[in-house]
Amino acid sequence: MSENIVRTNFIRQIIDKDLESGKYQSPSDIHTRFPPEPNGYLHIGHAKSICLNFGIAKDYGGRCNLRFDDTNPTKEEIEYVEAIKADVEWLGFKWDDLFYASDYFEKFYEAAIHFIKKGIAYVDDSSAEEIREMRGTLTAPGVESPYRNRTVEENLDLFTRMRAGEFKDGEKVLRAKIDMSSPNMNMRDPALYRIRHESHHQTGDAWCIYPMYDFAHALSDAIEGITHSICTLEFEDHRPLYDWCVENAEMPHAPHQYEFSRLNIEYNVMSKRLLTQLVSSGFVDGWNDPRMPTISGLRRRGCPPEALRLFCERIGVTKSENMIELQQLSQSMRDVLNEKADRRMAVLEPLKVTLTNLNHDEMLTIANHPQDETRGTREINFSNTLYIDKADFQEEANKKYKRLVLDNYVRLRGAYIIKATDVVKDENGDIIEVIAEIVPGSLGKNVEGVKARGVIQWVSAKDAVDITVHNYDVLFTEKNPQGMPGELTDYLNKDSLHITVGKGEPALLDAPIEEAYQFERIGYYARDSKSDKLVFNRVVELKDSFGE
Structure with missing residues (x-):
């Protein structure tokens, strides 16, 4: 898809x-x-970030790393690591370097020791609940921990023993010593390390203490020499902590964080936690269910990577939170x-349609794409027994009905004009067969005195193949299910999948x-990756019809 889109936004302006x-x-x-973070599959919101970060690096001739924020071993799996790599590559991007935050665990530990020696970090024995209570509220300052004034020597000893595995999960944490009265809650002595006796998918059992996200993320950017650390708006209040960590770690490089609005799209949820709930509860057929807003779900549905990139370019990058219309994705x-x-x-x-005046089969040559000759042609058998869609025939109809009507003409796509002459009905009076005849000389031509109402598709009954078609609707009944009261499952669309068995051409x-x-x-369809039969998922309709 060639389209002139001006690739500029406030982040690119900052870079300029x-x-x-x-x-x-x-x-x-x-x-x-x-x-x-490798704790789930990527969704369309991540696609926006991928296109932004990799797109900037590509356009400026710079570099873009793929880095897994793997600092929480309780939720992360190698399955998600491999799925994320596949999604990035499928979207058409290639990372310059592949890193894991766990690559820097020793450096993070050294930085934490440095913080303790500087007197700006301490080991706290308080429980998680006690720490939450001591943090205060948005209108009341926090209360200092009774362990806040431990000596440097005591903190070094305790932190070393934390690493050695002497303490149980939750017994101690390492906290930054910043300002318990700060109006920014993130600066009220945030945790830097917690104890987790869990095996890690990269480091195994080498560690039982793991760094917190804000600490590890900031230092990872500094270690890698990131110039523009781009994240979504929910991290805007975390930026002072990001800067504090970088400054006090005294790294040779100091990156800067910039925030943009995350992608919210109608009738979807953009939360790994909620998407995980849908998968684990069996409401969907896994992370790559074609109804899911995951990149793997869109891929299985048949969405081309070019369409997802085009969508991300069209919606742009701003600081304004908004809800993107689903139709914008469909149109892309x-x-x-x-x-x-x-x-x-x-x-x-x-x-069924039976042609009474055709005594032999014919092989017709039909273009694969009506506007692109380079796509070639295919041969289709035309026989005296065909299938058309039930919706394309009526015994009686007004002039607005542009399909086959009894005693009237219609053109079959790439073939002849036919005239319906009679019908066969079952005992209930339902039409089960149309009797028709071809108009001689009408193959690819108009015939004087014969006016076809329209053009309809068909398949030859002699060699048609059975196909199962999955027509998908939106997964939720509300535009913003996350903003609704009650449980998320209250707003699941129970009619989000319609399965039809039809007939298709042998190709x-x-x-x-x-x-x-x-x-x-009918629409755009792609063969399903989870079935060895001819199952086709609807990618998108030919025109937007949601809500009609």
């Missing part, structure tokens, strides 16, 4: 000013990173697929997994 001022000598000095997929998706024919509710037997096709006049 940094280069103009001489803060950085060359665009190649610009260094970003994408730092996910349509715009890309209209250009790149080959066409195929399918009928979702087959109705669908060779459809690659997750590659989208346009089922003519």
Whole structure:
């Protein structure tokens, strides 16, 4: 999809000013990173961050790291590490360096020792609940811990013993000594280390103390030489702590943090915790369920990576929190697929059509893409027994109905004009077969005196293949389910999946997994990756119809 989008935003403007001022000598000095925690699969909000960080590095000729923020072994798994790598690569990006926060555990420990020696960190024996109570509120200052004034020697001894495994989980924490009366709650002696006797997916059992996110994240950026540390707005209040950690660690490089608004999209949730709840409770078919807003779910659904990148470019990067219309994602997929998706024919509710004046089969040549000759052609058998969609025939209809009507004409896509002459009904009076005849000389041509009402798709009954079609709707009934009272599950859409068994042309037997096709006049569909049968997931409709 070629589109002229001006790639500028306030972060790029900051970078430009940094280069103009001489803060950085060359665009190649610009260094970003994408730092996910491997505690779940990435969602579309992460796609926005991926496109932003990797896109900046690419456009400026700089560097972008993929760094796993793996400081909490109780929630992280190697499965998520591998899935995140796959998602980044599928989106079309390649990291310059791959790091783990756990790579720096020894350096973090040394920094913590440095903080203790400077008198700005102490070991606290208070419980988590006691520490929460001592922090105070937004309107009341915190209360200093009774352990806040331990000597440097005592703190060094206790922290060393914490590392050695002498204490149980929760018995002690290392806290920064900053300001218990700060209006910013994050600066009221935040925890820097906690005890976790858990095996780590990278370091095994080498550690039983693990650094907290704010401490590890800031120092990781400094160690890697990140110039612009870009994160979402919920970390804006954490920036003073970020700067405090970098400054007091006395690193040779001091990065700066910048915040942008996270992506919120209608009828979805953008929370790993809530998405994990949907998966663990069995409300969806795993993290890559096509209804999920995960990158792997979109990929299984058949969304092209180009469409996701286009969507992220179109919505832009700002500091304003807003709810993005679902239609914007749908339109990005349509715009890309209209250009790149080959066409195929399918009928979702087959109705038999018998052609009385055709005595032999014909092989018809049909273009794979009507606007792109380079996509080639395919051969389709045209026989005297066809299937059309039930919705494409009526015994009687007004002039607005542009499909097949008894005693009227319609053109079959890429084939002849046919005329319906009779119908066959079952004992209930339902039409089970249409009797018709082809108009001689109408293959790819108009015939004088014959006016077709419209064009419909078809498949030959002799070699049509059975296909199962999954038509997906939104996962939630409310635009902002996270903002609604009650339980999240109260707003699950119980009709978010409709399964139909139809007929498709034989070429669908060779459809690659997750590659989208346009089922003519129906929508865009991609073969499902979790079934060895011909199951096709609807990527997106041909036009937006939600709410009609």
